Amino acid sequence: MKLEHYKFPFHVILHPFDGFWDMKYEGKGKVGIAMIILSLLVLSVIVQRQFSGFLVNFNDPRYLNSLDDMQFTVLPFFLFCIANWSITTLMEGEGKFGEIIMATGYALLPIVIVNLPLTFVSRFMTMEETPFYYLINSFAAIWFCFLLFVGIMTVHQYTPARTLITLGLTVVAMGIVVFLASLAFSMTMQIYYFIANIYRELIFRM
Amino acid sequence: MLLMLAGLSLAAATAVPAVFAAAPYEAYTYNYYRDAVPLPAPFLPERSVSGLDLGTGDFKSPNDMFVTEDGYVYVLDSGNKRIIVTDDEWNVIRVISAFDNAGREDTFNNPGGLFVTESKEIYVADTDNGRIVVLTNEGELIRIVSDPQSDILPSGFKFAPVKITVDRANRIFAVARGVFEGLMQFDDKGGFIGYVGTIHVTQSFADRLWLRLATDEQRKRMQLYIPTEFASVDIDHKGFVYATNIDVNSTATIKRLNPSGQDVIKRFGYYPNMGDIRFRSFGNNAGPSRLTDIKVIGGGMYTVLDSFRGRLFTYNDEGELLYAFGGKGTQLGLFNTPVAVERIGSKLAVLDRGKNNIIVFRPTLFGSAVHQATTLHYNGRDAEAVELWKEVLRLNSNYDIAYLGIGKSLLMEKKNKEAMEYFKLGMQRKYYSVAYKRYRREVMQEHFGTMMTLLTVLAVALFSFRFVKRWRMRRTVNREVGTL
Numbered sequence: 001m002k003l004e005h006y007k008f009p010f011h012v013i014l015h016p017f018d019g020f021w022d023m024k025y026e027g028k029g030k031v032g033i034a035m036i037i038l039s040l041l042v043l044s045v046i047v048q049r050q051f052s053g054f055l056v057n058f059n060d061p062r063y064l065n066s067l068d069d070m071q072f073t074v075l076p077f078f079l080f081c082i083a084n085w086s087i088t089t090l091m092e093g094e095g096k097f098g099e100i101i102m103a104t105g106y107a108l109l110p111i112v113i114v115n116l117p118l119t120f121v122s123r124f125m126t127m128e129e130t131p132f133y134y135l136i137n138s139f140a141a142i143w144f145c146f147l148l149f150v151g152i153m154t155v156h157q158y159t160p161a162r163t164l165i166t167l168g169l170t171v172v173a174m175g176i177v178v179f180l181a182s183l184a185f186s187m188t189m190q191i192y193y194f195i196a197n198i199y200r201e202l203i204f205r206m
Numbered sequence: 207m208l209l210m211l212a213g214l215s216l217a218a219a220t221a222v223p224a225v226f227a228a229a230p231y232e233a234y235t236y237n238y239y240r241d242a243v244p245l246p247a248p249f250l251p252e253r254s255v256s257g258l259d260l261g262t263g264d265f266k267s268p269n270d271m272f273v274t275e276d277g278y279v280y281v282l283d284s285g286n287k288r289i290i291v292t293d294d295e296w297n298v299i300r301v302i303s304a305f306d307n308a309g310r311e312d313t314f315n316n317p318g319g320l321f322v323t324e325s326k327e328i329y330v331a332d333t334d335n336g337r338i339v340v341l342t343n344e345g346e347l348i349r350i351v352s353d354p355q356s357d358i359l360p361s362g363f364k365f366a367p368v369k370i371t372v373d374r375a376n377r378i379f380a381v382a383r384g385v386f387e388g389l390m391q392f393d394d395k396g397g398f399i400g401y402v403g404t405i406h407v408t409q410s411f412a413d414r415l416w417l418r419l420a421t422d423e424q425r426k427r428m429q430l431y432i433p434t435e436f437a438s439v440d441i442d443h444k445g446f447v448y449a450t451n452i453d454v455n456s457t458a459t460i461k462r463l464n465p466s467g468q469d470v471i472k473r474f475g476y477y478p479n480m481g482d483i484r485f486r487s488f489g490n491n492a493g494p495s496r497l498t499d500i501k502v503i504g505g506g507m508y509t510v511l512d513s514f515r516g517r518l519f520t521y522n523d524e525g526e527l528l529y530a531f532g533g534k535g536t537q538l539g540l541f542n543t544p545v546a547v548e549r550i551g552s553k554l555a556v557l558d559r560g561k562n563n564i565i566v567f568r569p570t571l572f573g574s575a576v577h578q579a580t581t582l583h584y585n586g587r588d589a590e591a592v593e594l595w596k597e598v599l600r601l602n603s604n605y606d607i608a609y610l611g612i613g614k615s616l617l618m619e620k621k622n623k624e625a626m627e628y629f630k631l632g633m634q635r636k637y638y639s640v641a642y643k644r645y646r647r648e649v650m651q652e653h654f655g656t657m658m659t660l661l662t663v664l665a666v667a668l669f670s671f672r673f674v675k676r677w678r679m680r681r682t683v684n685r686e687v688g689t690l
Contacts, residue, residue, distance in 0.1 A: 055635050055642075060239055124646065127639035 005030050009037065012106045016147050020154035023106070024099055031098050034105025041108050042073045044115040053122035056133050076174075080104060083173035084152065087166055093156030103151030107144055114140035230539045231517075233531035235605070236483055238476055238633035243604050248520075248529045248573030249554055251539030256563040257283070260298050262290055265562040270319040270369070273548040273555065280328065281557065281564070282320045287313050289320065289328065291343075294550065302328075302345035312347075314339070319369035319438075323376070331367035331380060338367050338378060338392070351378065354390065354398035371439040371447060379447050381436040388467065389436060389449065402467035405433035405451060442502040446470070450497035450510055456480075459497055460510060460521075475526040476633075481512045481519050482530070491515065503549045505581030511556065516541035518554065522580050526607055529576065532556075539565060552577070572601045579611060588615035606632045617641055622648060 008028050012019030023029035046066045049059050081104055085097050095103070114136060122133050153163040229247040237243045257264040266285025273279050277294030288303035304313050315334040322328050326343035337352035354365055366383040367390070373379070376394035379402065388401035409417070417425065434453040441447050447463040448471075457478035462471035477483045481495025495512035502508045506523025516534040521527055533540050542560025549555075552574060554567040569577065579594035592615045595608040602608075613628030617637065622645035629638035650657075 054630055055639055126643040126646070127636065128643075 004028075005033055009033060009106050009109050013109050013143070013147060016150040017154065019106075020103060020151050023102055024095075024155055029099070029102040029106065031101055031105075034102045037105045037109050037112060038074065038077055040112045042070050044112050044119070045069050045073050048115050048119045051123070052119045053125055055125060055127055056122050056130050077104065077108075079174050079177060080170065083177055084166070084170045087169045087173050088152075088156050091162075091166055091169075093158065093166070095152075095155035099155045100152075103155045104148060107147035107151050110143040110147065111140045114143075229531075230535065230537040231531050231533040233529050235527050235529050235607075236477060237604070237606055240477060240483060242484060245529050245531075245605070246572045246602055247531060247570055248576060249518075249531060249567035249569055252553070252566045252568040254538055254561075254563045254565050255296055256561075257290075259563075260290060260292060260296060262298055262301055267559050268557055268562065269317065269545060269559065271546045271548050271555065271557040271564065272320055272322045273550050274322050274326070275324070277550055278322075278326075279548075279550070279555075279564075280320060280322055282317055282330065284314070284317050287315070287317075289330070289345075300345065302341065305339070305341055305345055305347045307347055307350070318367065319381075321370050321372050323372050324374070327372075327376075329370050329372050329378065331370045333366050333368055333383070336365045336367075338370060338380065338396075349396055351392055351396035354392070356398045356400070358400065359398070369436075369438050371441045373441055373445050373447075379439055379441070381439055381449070383435070386432045386435060389439060389447065389463070403436075403447070403449060403461060403463040403469065404467070405436075405453075405461075407433045437497060438499045440500050440502050440508075448500050448502055448508055450500045452496045452498070454493055459494075460500065460508075472523060472525045474524040475521075477527075479519075479521050479525040479527065481510060481517070482515065495519070498544075499546045501547045501549055503554075503577075505577065506584040507577070507580055509547055509549075509554065511544055511547040513541075513544050516544055518547060518556070522607070523584055528580065528607065529573070539567070541565070572598065575601070576605075576607075579608070583611055583614070588618055591615060608632075610634050610637070613637060613641070620644070 005028070008019070008023075012023065012029075046069045049057075049069060050064060050066075051057075081097070081100050084104075085095075085100050087093075088095060088100075118133065118136055118140075122130075125133060149160075149163060149167070152158070152167065153160060156163070156166070158166065228250050230251070231247075233245040233247045233249075234242040235245055262283075263286070265281065265283045268281055269284040270282040271280065272282075278299070279292045279294070279296070281290045281292075283290055286303070288301055290301050291299045293299055304311050306312070314330060314332045317330050318333040319331040320328060322343075327348060328341040328343065328345075330339045330341065332339050335352075337350050339350055340348040342348060352365060354363075364384070367380040368383055369381040371379050377399070378392040378396075380390045380392065382390050385401075386405075388404040391399040391402050393399050417428070420428065434451045434456075436449045436451045439447055439449045445465060449461045449463065451459055451461070453459055457480050458469070458473070459480045460471060461469045464470045471479070473479055481497055485494060486492040493514070495510075495517070496514040497510045498513040499511040500508055501511075503520070507520055507528065509518055509520045511518055512532075515532075517530050517532040519527060519530045532544075534542065536542075541556065541558050543558060544556050545559045546557040547554060548557075550566070552569050554569075556565045556567070558565060575594050575598045579591045579598060582588070582591035582594065588611070592612050595611040595615075598605055598608040599612075609628045609632035613625045613632060613634065614637065616622075616625035616628060617640065622641045625641040626638055626645060629635075629641055
């Protein structure tokens with residue numbers, strides 16, 4: 001990957017309409033970059049939960065678990081991408097799966113670049129200044145939502161209203177996926193225990 | 207006892223979980239995360255005192271007890287219609303079972319509470335006789351307060367005082383059965399003044415929704431939204447009345463009423479001062495604590511008695527739980543139906559109606575250190591309290607309040623950095639912020655010169671860098687122009 005590929009996400013978050021267009025039609029985006037942003041997000045979440053200042057860190061240190069943090073960041077990301085892909089395929093979306101991943105991944109960049117420095121700054125805050133911490137955090141979240149909206153809209157060539165509807169349906173689809181996954185998981189476990197029990201019976205009787 | 211204390215400090219020093227064979231209960235307090243954290247027992251049962259021990263015959267469902275500052279114990283032996291007075295060594299001084307009322311011998315009828323003033327006048331809430339009887343210390347009748355008259359009392363009002371307390375001006379505060387307006391207040395002549403400390407009830411959203419949906423017939427059948435009655439009263443030396451009420455839906459079951467009847471108790475802890483904060487909602491032993499008695503034990507502290515699970519909770523003046531201990535059972539130190547808690551010097555005594563005895567608890571090294579440190583802190587002598595807090599931490603390094611105590615003292619001494627550490631250990635963000643703010647300002651002032659120098663150097667460097675760059679570019683451009 002060339003230097004311009006690394007510079008491109010910063011162009012996207014500042015000029016979303018241009019940027020996502022270029023990403024889709026000029027082939028300037030890279031799935032690898034989206035993955036790098038995702039891993040940076042995981043890192044920023046872990047660092048924030050662990051090292052943000054005492055006044056804004058309400059996490060119980062006994063239950064901090066970096067692996068959990070990773071799971072709860074990476075899994076929802078792919079869950080969203082898969083759910084969005086399944087919905088938009090049915091709703092005449094023009095986006096490919098890779099493009100959805102790129103759009104979502106690039107949209108996450110503001111959270112990464114705001115969170116990491118903010119975590120550092122939060123260690124030097126007094127209680128009167130903590131509202132700024134939350135303000136900037138929500139600013140990053142709103143920025144992310146806006147980018148996600150524009151990204152999905154551009155990638156699928158939707159109207160704004162349609163984008164909102166698909167995003168809503170995506171959330172529903174995410175719920176269905178989770179439900180089916182847990183169902184499949186519990187079924188698999190039952191089958192596993194069934195076979196394991198038969199095996200045990202045989203071992204005891206033979 | 208010395209051996210016990212030595213054993214206690216040894217156990218704590220070697221950081222072995224402090225388990226005491228002598229304590230039949232586990233003491234605990236709640237930490238920042240609302241987990242019950244075990245403590246070394248702050249109090250250990252010393253002895254039980256029954257009517258037989260006193261030589262007066264068994265108690266019969268005693269309802270209340272009072273201990274004066276100089277250690278005289280007054281037990282209201284309700285079933286036997288008598289008051290037993292002993293000195294601090296449990297020697298019976300007198301038994302008051304009847305008094306002379308205008309030439310006629312008069313007795314009590316299921317009295318619910320008693321109070322003894324500093325001048326040793328005995329006030330008895332003679333519940334089923336519907337009166338408050340005031341006696342001298344020798345048992346002579348002074349006056350009777352009964353049948354209160356006022357426009358605000360409904361007609362046919364039956365006065366049934368249950369618990370009473372008396373302030374220095376001999377005003378009586380009475381908890382009366384069936385009175386939901388608050389405590390009944392009487393002047394020194396026995397005239398009814400009015401109510402103080404009305405408990406306000408608010409309907410929840412769900413209640414209001416139900417009320418809207420219900421038909422008129424249903425509404426009539428619904429229970430009225432009336433506050434609960436008070437369960438007990440006590441008074442501190444400043445004249446503030448402490449009271450508890452039993453209300454499963456409220457987290458403000460302990461109140462401290464100022465003279466105009468407003469609740470001014472401090473609730474600055476991380477969770478409400480209501481006894482247990484973690485309990486089951488359904489099933490066995492479910493529901494919040496039922497605080498049936500309260501005792502002001504000095505130094506801003508007060509102890510409440512949970513008759514439901516048989517536990518004692520002591521809070522400091524900020525409303526932070528210092529410790530909880532006790533339980534139900536048959537061993538010495540466990541209760542059946544505890545009804546009253548009193549302080550005898552540094553000891554605590556609990557009257558048990560079910561067991562018909564009094565259980566005396568003596569403070570351990572840990573308990574007395576906590577009490578002394580809290581008292582010193584309450585009196586503003588933080589520096590002296592620090593040594594005791596350190597002692598407390600040596601006995602129990604999980605004690606958040608001790609960290610706060612040391613932190614506050616360090617903050618007073620302007621040792622901001624150390625204070626920050628202690629506030630962090632005590633999970634107190636507000637004070638941490640104060641300490642941090644000061645510390646940050648300190649560092650800024652100290653390094654102001656260095657920082658300004660650094661900034662200036664950086665600015666100059668940046669400026670010259672850009673200047674050089676532009677100058678070079680101009681030269682290149684010139685050269686290029688020249689070549690053309």
